[in-house]
Amino acid sequence: MSRRLGWTPRARVRWLGSCCSERARSRDVSSQLAQLCAETQDLKIFTEDGTGKVVEILTDMTARDLCQLLVHRSHCVDDNSWTIVEHHPQLGLERCLEDHEVVVQVESTMANEGKFLFRKNYGKYEFFKNPMTFFPDQMVTWCQQSNGGQTQILQNFLNVNSCPEIQGYLYVKDLGRKSWKRMYVCLRRSGLYFSTKGISKEPRHLQLLADLEDSTVFYVISGKKLYGAPTDYGLCIKPNKVRNDPKELRLLCAEDEHGRSCWMTAFRLLKYGMLLYQNYCVPVERKTALSPFSTPVRSVSENSLVAMDFSGQTGRVINNPAEAQSAAVEEAHAWRKRSARINMLGSQSPLHPCTLSTVIHRTQHWFHGRITREESHRIIRQQGLVDGLFLLRDSQSNPKAFVLTLCHHQKIKNFQILPYEEEGQIFFTLDEGNTRFSDLIQLVDFYQLNKGVLPCRLKHHCIRVAL
Secondary structure, three states: OOHHHOOOOOHHHHEEEEHHHHHHHHHHEEEEEEHHHHOEEEEEEOOOOOOOEEEEEEOOOEEHHHHHHHHHHHHHOOOOOEEEEEEEEOOOOOOOOOOOOHHHHHHOOOOOEEEEEEEEEOOHHHHHHHHOOOOHHHEEEOOOOOOOOOHHHHHHHOOOOOOEEEEEEEEOOOOOOOEEEEEEEEEEOEEEEEOOOOOOOHHEEEEEEEEEOEEEEEEEOOOOHHHHOOOOEEEEEOOOOOOOHHOOOOOEEOOHHHHHHHHHHHHHHHHHHHHHHHHHHHHHHHHEEEEEEHOOOOOHHHHOOOEEEEEEEEOEEOOOOOHHHHHHHHHHHHHHHHHHHHHHHHHHHHOOOOOOOOHHHHHHOOOOOOOOHHHHHHHHHHHHOOOOOOEEEEEEOOOOOEEEEEOOOOEEEEEEEEEEEOOOOEEOOOOOOEEOOOOOOHHHEEEEEEOOOOOOOOOOOOOOOOO
């Protein structure tokens, strides 16, 4: 019995060895799990309506990777115009993170009140799409003669040896004071300088205004209210070591929106150069590679539509083009009669105070409901002042009308959409009834293909998503 239950020395050694190896493997697994947990971090992302959601991300995740993650979770269209915004409400500052920036590293430089927003920005790489018309001639001084087309302009901007100097007038706020001064400033790779004598750029007349090496450039929100700025087109050079002290901020102010966009682009090109261009090229090259498999402009179902005759017991395909056109005309007349009956019943019934055509637009992302003119302009500015950026909203002056807010040449314009009644049916028009649409969806579809009375076609719509 003792021999059957006992342990031999060799067996005992094998058992102890297996226990030690199990403990070692357990420690390795525990260390791997601890390392994996250390490589992730919870991050709170906010949307435009103020709601937030906690997302677990890798500590080395870039802004572009985070955008793709949020796009996937929100079931949005990934058109490479999404961005992560660093927002400081108390300081009135915000900026779009560059695609290559590591989000966790940026968060480590933010104060407690800072937060991240998930937003569209169609103007993120607008400079690379049309650089020749981006900077005014008087704003750029080339270090070497620049002749050539768009490619040459890009090369000169991205080349360290031929990078141009950007100069012009900016309002500059004195550090620690409330006063602003209009100065002639010059942006070079060594920093931002101001001239002590007119527009002279001689070394003895230039003094350093800000060093961009360890600083980040922001847009200023509500600059007039917070800092007494002379215009609403403010910029801020914020040292990375500064968390929440407005006295350490170098505040600047342009005379118009186009000037501010040019200066911000110049700051970004100076700081990131070729890396910024590579960020722009990545989605373009990916789209080119996938172009043979990309979704067609028209849907597959629409391309495969054929004319059918269902008047008999079984349907048949109409092969004769003339017969197919005649059938389409008859179907259109029948649809108009049905729409007229629906409109008449809807107007008579207290349960249906409005027709489908007057409410169907509320399901569209480009419709923003009852917002003010100021709010619509703010949304347009936030999502990039590019040609064709638009949204639709309810009219404040006419409860039966709507307003199309459109950006063209970095200016925001408003066009009233009025109801037009004909034979008991309500249409919508932008040109006093010359062009009429049964609902706002048809109107938007038309002006996305045709400029019509607008200064440009509708290209990009402002969108707000819920995470």
